[in-house]
Amino acid sequence: MIKTDMHTHSSFSSDSEEPLFEMAKAAVEKGLSTLCLTEHQDFDYPTGEFMLNVPEYQKELFRVKNEFSDKLDLLFGVELGLLDYDAPRLSEFAQSAEFDFIIGSQHQIDGMDPYYPGYFDKTDDKNGILHFFEGMLNALKVFDDYDVLGHFDYIVRYSRAKSYDPIDYRELVDEILKTVVSKGKGIEVNTKGVMTLGYPHPHEFVLKRYKELGGEIVTVGSDAHDKTCVAANFDKAEQVLLDAGFKYYMVYKKRKPEFIKL
Numbered sequence: 001m002i003k004t005d006m007h008t009h010s011s012f013s014s015d016s017e018e019p020l021f022e023m024a025k026a027a028v029e030k031g032l033s034t035l036c037l038t039e040h041q042d043f044d045y046p047t048g049e050f051m052l053n054v055p056e057y058q059k060e061l062f063r064v065k066n067e068f069s070d071k072l073d074l075l076f077g078v079e080l081g082l083l084d085y086d087a088p089r090l091s092e093f094a095q096s097a098e099f100d101f102i103i104g105s106q107h108q109i110d111g112m113d114p115y116y117p118g119y120f121d122k123t124d125d126k127n128g129i130l131h132f133f134e135g136m137l138n139a140l141k142v143f144d145d146y147d148v149l150g151h152f153d154y155i156v157r158y159s160r161a162k163s164y165d166p167i168d169y170r171e172l173v174d175e176i177l178k179t180v181v182s183k184g185k186g187i188e189v190n191t192k193g194v195m196t197l198g199y200p201h202p203h204e205f206v207l208k209r210y211k212e213l214g215g216e217i218v219t220v221g222s223d224a225h226d227k228t229c230v231a232a233n234f235d236k237a238e239q240v241l242l243d244a245g246f247k248y249y250m251v252y253k254k255r256k257p258e259f260i261k262l
């Protein structure tokens with residue numbers, strides 16, 4: 001059983017109302033040994049939201065960490081929105097606090113979040129997904145200060161078909177994965193996809209391709225925004241990792257990976 005949830009949000013993220021304490025309590029109740037909070041920081045977000053108050057977040061996290069110190073390893077992480085045009089600002093943020101873990105996630109393209117209908121109103125599924133992957137690759141070419149790439153193909157959840165065949169994007173998928181591997185970064189298995197797509201992000205083809213290209217570093221996260229979703233569908237994550245030939249997953253502390261046997 002995977003006992004480490006490396007992608008979660010609390011009320012310090014603009015799209016969650018769950019107190020951080022409740023997330024930690026739920027993790028203990030679900031038998032986890034480690035929980036990493038990864039609150040959102042997205043510069044230039046169209047609505048102006050998702051600007052993290054790091055000092056307040058850090059203060060509360062360490063208060064709760066102390067309270068749960070005998071039951072749970074609570075980690076201080078962030079989900080940092082990737083941008084291809086301002087890597088220095090992202091790096092400055094990444095270095096501004098002693099984070100345990102940084103997920104780099106593509107949430108914006110052309111000043112839009114594909115989560116909102118506007119993005120796919122302007123394009124068909126194929127080109128919308130293609131353009132999103134191009135943006136991700138451009139961002140990863142210029143920015144290094146993250147540990148794992150977040151929810152690789154989450155954009156598919158917002159497309160019309162809500163499904164895709166990664167083989168149609170093979171060249172771009174390969175280039176993204178090669179960039180991740182060559183820079184010593186990892187990817188995550190994000191179980192939030194299970195509810196809409198029936199499988200975690202990324203698609204198993206992508207996960208297997210990552211392994212073929214030499215990728216070893218994987219973390220597992222629920223992307224829970226409330227306590228009920230902590231560690232949701234982790235049995236699925238374990239299965240897809242084993243099927244893809246992985247023997248380990250990782251926990252990050254102070255930005256260093258530790259291997260845990262599956």
Ligand SMILES: [Zn+2]
Nearest residue numbers: 079105150151
């Ligand atoms: Zn995200």
Ligand SMILES: [Zn+2]
Nearest residue numbers: 007009079223
């Ligand atoms: Zn998230």
